[in-house]
Amino acid sequence: MQKILAAALVVLGLAGLVLGRLGETTWAPSTEHTAVVDLADAGPAVVIDPGVLYVGGEEGTVEITAASDVSVITAANDDIAAYLAQTRYTRVTGVPSWETLSTEVVNPEGGTTLSDPAGSDLWRQVETSPSPASIDIAAFRQEEAAPGSEQPYRAILLVTDGTAPGAQSISITWPVEASNAWVPYAYAGGATVAVIGLIWFVLAFRSSGRRDEDLPPARPEAAVAAAGPTAAPSTTTAAPTLVPGRDAPVSAPDAAPAGEPTDTLPPVPASDEPHRPTHRGEERS
């Protein structure tokens, strides 16, 4: 019995190790987060609020798709707001979950066209490229982080030609250094339990061997004698339950009450061997 339980512990321990391995591989969390938003009818301009790019850290990429060439513009944040004061546009305001970006429509009653939006004297940097345009977040942050003169985070203005929507979809991808926190525990726990089970198994194995040696020599005769008269009835009645190749212990609990004399010992020289009746039932494993 103890060996069964010890073996079960070993199996449990091994299962823990397997779980840990799975946690490192198949069940490992993703190495990047990508937050996406599809903008329907965004207005001629889209503004990404300052700091949104850095929600997942100061590394990553922004990808912007639009119907035509996209101009990525930076300027004083208030200047962008002043420029768009009469225009209906969309702001990307935050990252509510790692998969989405939140947006807000500003000036819903405002104008829907801008004339030559990339040409305003207010803009500090204008980069126009065909869709999809991309921004490297680390490089973008570098421009603000000149040592000794920290600049506030910059908003990003996206426009196309002043009539088509400023952007059709924006996705921001941040790399993630993540691993399942429980993997080391699974490994440690599994190893510990397996080792305990193994030790127990060895101990159980050795104790049961000792028990067998301590039993009186007459016991095997009694067992044979007991097995003899009962063999016939046990074969006739128990034969359907006996599975070839299975250990005798499987049938032992059934067979014991049926045929083996468990409560009387054959006569032995009382002075030589003390009785150990308490463990007998279990020693028959």
Next chain:
Amino acid sequence: MSPRPAPRAVLARRSLFAGAGALLTGTVLAACSEVAPPPAVPTGPSLASPTPAASTEQLAPVVAEISAAVTAADAAKDAGLLAPRVVGSAVEFRTRTYEIIASFADWAEQLASYPGEEPIVLLTSTATEFPRTAMALVPDAGPSGIPFFLALQQADAQSPYTTWGWAQQAVDVEMPKVPADSVGSEPVAPDAEGLKLTPAEALSLYAGVLSSGDGVDAEDVLAENPFQTQAHEQIQAERTDLNKDVERDQAATIHEKYTVKEGDFAGLRTDDGGAVVMATLLSTRTVSVKEGATISYAEDNVFTTLAGRTEFTKSYVREYGSVVALYIPPADSDQQIQPIGASRVLLGASGS
């Protein structure tokens, strides 16, 4: 019945299983915990001190486009090509010059000097409100070698920077120190305090002195300057000419009256708390011919061509527009108000 196992062994076994079970449950529960949601949008650092509303990189192309617009318009004699960068008085003055050239070809030499493309010094404003002001000192696109003060203004967020005028720098006059373009300076309004005179008062005084001489400047706040000297010398010379061979002013009197044009104004603080201001002065030089006298010119000049006559019996009027630049010291300074630049343009002539 099987004998019961010893209680200590049972306890050991059960606690072992309990421990193993707890360990596994813990790892499973840890696995089921969710990835942390994204943090709020970070706000980042804020600016320690105000910065210029427009950087050098933003203004340099503006100056270049202004110069290019004037070049193109002058070549075609078409004031329409000045838009959108050149507006207001600058367009008016250039248009009049083209009209004069149409009747007097030699006047085209007036077009030679105008602001060049690459700014020498940029005066940028730190104010973020509109309209926004800036000034540039730019070289002469023509042969004179004397730079121009260029007034720049952005009316609102949707408009480009434009210029309404430029004034050529005065020669042999000390120039004030201005903050670096990366630092920027405060804009100054016509009624700004803290100066020797408010800019509006200073411009009025200058117009008065130009019209009527130093006598108007009782406290001698205004310094000598080439523009004033030249203007007065011209008047005197013409007066002498007109009254040659006669007693003083018996043939005609001559007077030029200057007024400050409303609406054209640019002002920025200097390093010492003073201000550089630019404005437009309109002037009318009137020759009033005395009863019975006749003023006649032997040869046609630009004025007679414009007036359409070489003889005048009543009056003979010439109109000018001048863009001027002044340095006004702070109130507690003992320096004088110093005109530092001026450019005059003939606007028309008439007479009878």
